[in-house]
Amino acid sequence: MTANAPGADGAPAELPPPRRHADSHAGPQVRYCPFCGRDLAVDAFLQEYWTGSTRNFHLWCPNCAAVAEVVTGGDVVSHEPAH
Numbered sequence: 001m002t003a004n005a006p007g008a009d010g011a012p013a014e015l016p017p018p019r020r021h022a023d024s025h026a027g028p029q030v031r032y033c034p035f036c037g038r039d040l041a042v043d044a045f046l047q048e049y050w051t052g053s054t055r056n057f058h059l060w061c062p063n064c065a066a067v068a069e070v071v072t073g074g075d076v077v078s079h080e081p082a083h
């Protein structure tokens with residue numbers, strides 16, 4: 001089924017709302033390598049893309065040659081064990 005294919009009742013399928021440019025860049029960028037911790041300077045490859053509402057960063061670090069996918073998450077709800 002394609003995005004423009006009609007629904008089961010023949011009515012036009014609903015398209016997702018358009019993504020606003022300002023929303024797509026909300027939140028901080030990945031600035032440091034998740035492996036060596038060094039700053040991802042201009043020599044690094046860093047590409048931001050989205051899967052649905054999830055922000056993903058594909059990166060290559062010139063300092064340690066690591067390739068990584070960093071996926072942003074929502075809030076974490078956890079508990080603190082008794083001390």
Ligand SMILES: [Zn+2]
Pocket residue numbers: 033034035036037038061062063064065066
């Ligand atoms: Zn690195």
